[in-house]
Amino acid sequence: MIAVAIDDEPKALDIVRVFAEKVPFLDLKATFQDAFEALDFLQKEPVDLLFLDIKMPDISGLEFLRALPNPPLVIFTTAYAEHAVQSYDFDAVDYLLKPFAISRFLKACTKAHEVFKVKELSTSAFTPASESIFVKNGYEQVRVRLEDILYLEAGGNYVLFVTKHQKIASRMTMSEAEAMLAPERFVRIHRSYIVAKDKIERFDRYEVSINGQLIPIGANYGPLQLAKN
The missing domain is CATH 3.40.50.2300 (Response regulator)
Structure with missing residues (x-):
């Protein structure tokens, strides 16, 4: 390094x-x-x-x-x-x-x-053609389609992958989770949240809405990066 x-x-x-x-x-x-x-x-x-x-x-x-x-x-x-x-x-x-x-x-x-x-x-x-990732869930590796991911939420020593169909809790840091995702498709909006850009329904200075769920925007992130995408 x-x-x-x-x-x-x-x-x-x-x-x-x-x-x-x-x-x-x-x-x-x-x-x-x-x-x-x-x-x-x-x-x-x-x-x-x-x-x-x-x-x-x-x-x-x-x-x-x-x-x-x-x-x-x-x-x-x-x-x-x-x-x-x-x-x-x-x-x-x-x-x-x-x-x-x-x-x-x-x-x-x-x-x-x-x-x-x-x-x-x-x-x-990762290549542009990649459409899925493997997420560790307990002793298993679960395939998750990038298209299905709505957002990620950090909690303690775990990151929760929230998809259209399920929620998967994986023991990792938010930095490790962020490294697994394509930056052109996902954006960090808070120290505890990463969201799928194409799943954002609306946003303002303080929060975004995804699938009816309101997710806060952190003070150190801001909505400008969302407006550019």
Whole structure:
């Protein structure tokens, strides 16, 4: 995984750099104290994982991530525990509270690597002609037609696939579920919801309607992306 770290504190970047060298599947390409320099780098180079401080002088890590049209996986790093709840709105892989030990750093990286592998597998396996996916339900793999999916809803450690005919609860993260779906057919509108674009009956600033079900639009997502499709 290609990674980049952004933090206004040099010592914090040094720690990430030293720890990253010990993780075999991690390639820390660059570190930045200036978030705007990092933004320029991200626009030019492919990055899979971002270590991102939340409290920075010119722009917060949350604002920075919101500005990225296609953000990579992110692990937030901060000295302020009160930011943890906010970080979950961005579907962060993990949240590292400074000062963190290498064991905690490795755990976060391993989680990111697992999500990354799922995305890679889904991307390589998916073609425009694909019309179905396999969803794990208990010990079984259930074939689900993309055409039948209305929306996905996250709940605890599970994602609920709501289709025209049934509901399937699968133990996975929302990021893993999103990686299985074709982006031209599905859109994330909330940290807990992904909807099928062609099943949307109506929408406004706050919610969409699918099959009579009202689904909220998260503050960090907005209806603009729906209007473009």
